[in-house]
Amino acid sequence: MRKRLAALVTAFLATAATFGVTAAPPARAEAPPGFHISDGRLLDADGHDFVMRGVNQAHAWYRSSTPRALQDIRALGANTVRIVLGTGDRWAADDAADVAAVVAQCKENRLVCVLEAHDTTGFGEQAGAVSLDRAADYWISVASAIRGQEKYVVLNIGNEPYGNTGYGSWAADTSAAVNKLRAAGFHNTLMVDAPNWGQDWSFTMRDNAGSVFAADPERNTLFSVHMYGVFDTAAEVNDYLNRFADAKLPLVVGEFGDRHTDGDPDEDAIMSATRQLGVGYLGWSWSGNGQDVAYLDMATDFDASRLTAWGQRIFQGPDGIQETAREAGVHGTAPSAARPVTAG
Template sequence: MSRKLATAAGALLAVVATMFTGPPAAQAAEPAAGFHVRDGRLLDANGNDFVMRGVNHAHAWYTARTGQALSDTKALGANSARIVLSTGDRWTKNDSADVAKVVSQCKANRLVCVLEAHDTTGYGEQAGAISLSDAVDYWIEVQDALKGQEKYVILNLGNEPHGNVGYTAWTADTTNAITRLRAAGFTHTLMADAPAWGQDWTFTMRDNAPGVFAADPQRNVVFSVHMYGVFDTAAEVRDYLGRFVARRLPIVVGEFGHDHSDGNPDEDAILATTRELDLGYLGWSWSGNGGGVEYLDLAADFDASRLTTWGRRLFEGPDGIKQTSREASVYGSPGGDDTRAPTAPGRPTASDVTSTGARLAWAAATDDTGVTAYDVVRVDGTRETPVTTTAATAVTLTGLAPATAHIFAVYARDAAGNRSPRSATVSVTTTDGPATGGCAVSYHLDEWSGGFNASVDIRNTGTRDITGWQLDFAFPGGQTLNSSWNAKVVQQGNQLRATPEPWTGTIPAGGTVSFGLNGSSTGGNGVPASFTLNGTACSRI
């Protein structure tokens, strides 16, 4: 969790990520028949999709509470639990016997166990925090408790392994930790927490995740971001998670809350987006928080009958655990012993095509236990981007770019989480969009030595909605684009072109769409002289 505190017997609860050095003289093992990653998805030992729907539990401080906590969260619908362990560097060590007991308790409650080394929290900034290399030493020490548990256990290398200082070492440190664990014979799925107190506001994990994933000889790494005050808008949540999905990299929200001292996270957007993208989440935390963040307790005083406002939201609210959780098929849950995937849906057909939408329909897939959902994806070469999920065999898509060829396909899923082969694809070419009418643009700079942020507002001054927009402008000179949010921005020379993300695709008549960008500069910055929206010059605000 990002700078949040929890206490045990009045102690400060800080979260730590660990690093490991120098692998022992052991040959890397072949992947075991357990959890594994394929095409950006986390699959269980049966080859079925597994989407985490669970909570964090502070076992290191509340060891006597763990059995009941796991039983209670399971009864409320959770399919997984992230368990806080201590390496012994900052708190009492959870030794091999205790780790084996925790794994046994998870299995008894049919929960997937995510084990994390907490003493690494805020390394480089938090006093006493240990490195990821030190955390690897701990995992090797307790390895006997983990062998043969690959079907049920995921290893979270270390909690929030860097603070806001030294985060640039995350890539090398995480790669080295993974390499050492593989050399030591670990074949588990490994989970890597983001730096910057887990929130990755520096985009270090986001931008370096492909290289870290490729460095694992087993390609069996899941990335974890913690969403607190940094993620206080739906746009930020969707942009961050969507970038991983677009690159076919597995990502989960390993921690999040409904409020925090560093800002107010948008928990509704986190829940909705993870549901739309079929990504896992683990809420912080079951009970026992202190130090001013008691509001993060899901249950008051570990009492499942006294769920807090946050607990009711996570377990019982829209897109919450009860509504979306499915038990891992390795436990043989209802439908879970079914490992046969549905047949592929029929090739979609398109109708009612407009400039911004189309209706898709397809022949139903077949399955022994029945199909529960169809996933519509956008296909771009070998990349797929989730578009929507429906229980019906037809769906109306909106927000498409006009005068553009869009390629779609459909998957079927059954109650056990089995996913079918992909349907044949269909190409939908939308019609020309309406004329833009009038437009006005504001461009606000926030500068510092060598860099800047810019906030851009596009106002539709016409009488018709603008859909599928394209904004062209130019830097005054000497500026380099680093990143953007709420729009896709590309640079060629001094010329820039911005096009929308799915959630900023329409500018309503009389309304405004905003996006931002970050850049670096060798000299002073300036405001672009002119802006053109879909070929029409805009006035300045």
């Protein structure tokens, strides 16, 4: 994860009231076989509402840590985990066998598995970053590990697919990647990240989400914003989330932290607003962050008995994972009696 944000909050505020999210078109008549979108909500294969509550695990850089990390993340209450994968362009490739093993481990731990290709991070600004089209090629290369797992796997096409330059082509490129994967036979819910290192300060995703959703022939696209320094006030958080809710377009906060080098995100507002709106969130990240952002570790050295202040906040604090997570019905829990996921 590399955030390269300049002084962009002023621009964010200046344009905040100018544009709004376009409304979503009607869903297609036939629902996909697994997770799917209906009326702006993420539903499981049985048609029941599902709200992600979980964290990110940096599998691509710490592969040997993943089996234990998933056990610990689940024991601490999460219902979802977002898994960092490499396409082989910037980071070593996670092949089909490795991806299949990760999916199996998520299922064993009763976690919904969000798989993301990280090599797109900051495309157009970050040297070595690859396009969404290239990420789609990667997913096609590991399709055997993903097809048939629509009840358990959400596919996040590419992490933070543009930096702060060239993001004007986000909508066209995102729609093209979605359609490439549909043509290749993927029926999973597809998660798409915002540009601007995920933070969408330019509102490119916000203002084009309706057209991107409509371009998906399965109407099964979930939008993901990353909330760091750009979202440092409750007003900014609430405005962004409510615009998607009002437009009935599905949104998740795919990454956020309690502080960052680009500013101080308002994690309390993020967690409160997502609870009120029934929007999912996935905190960054379990452990292993680089020295410049080591404060974003939730567990020191991947040790669940050594939660950091951020780890305690997201798992155990108000509006946190243990208080708000409900296990996915795909794991056998009756939705009418969906129990909280509790530690232990």
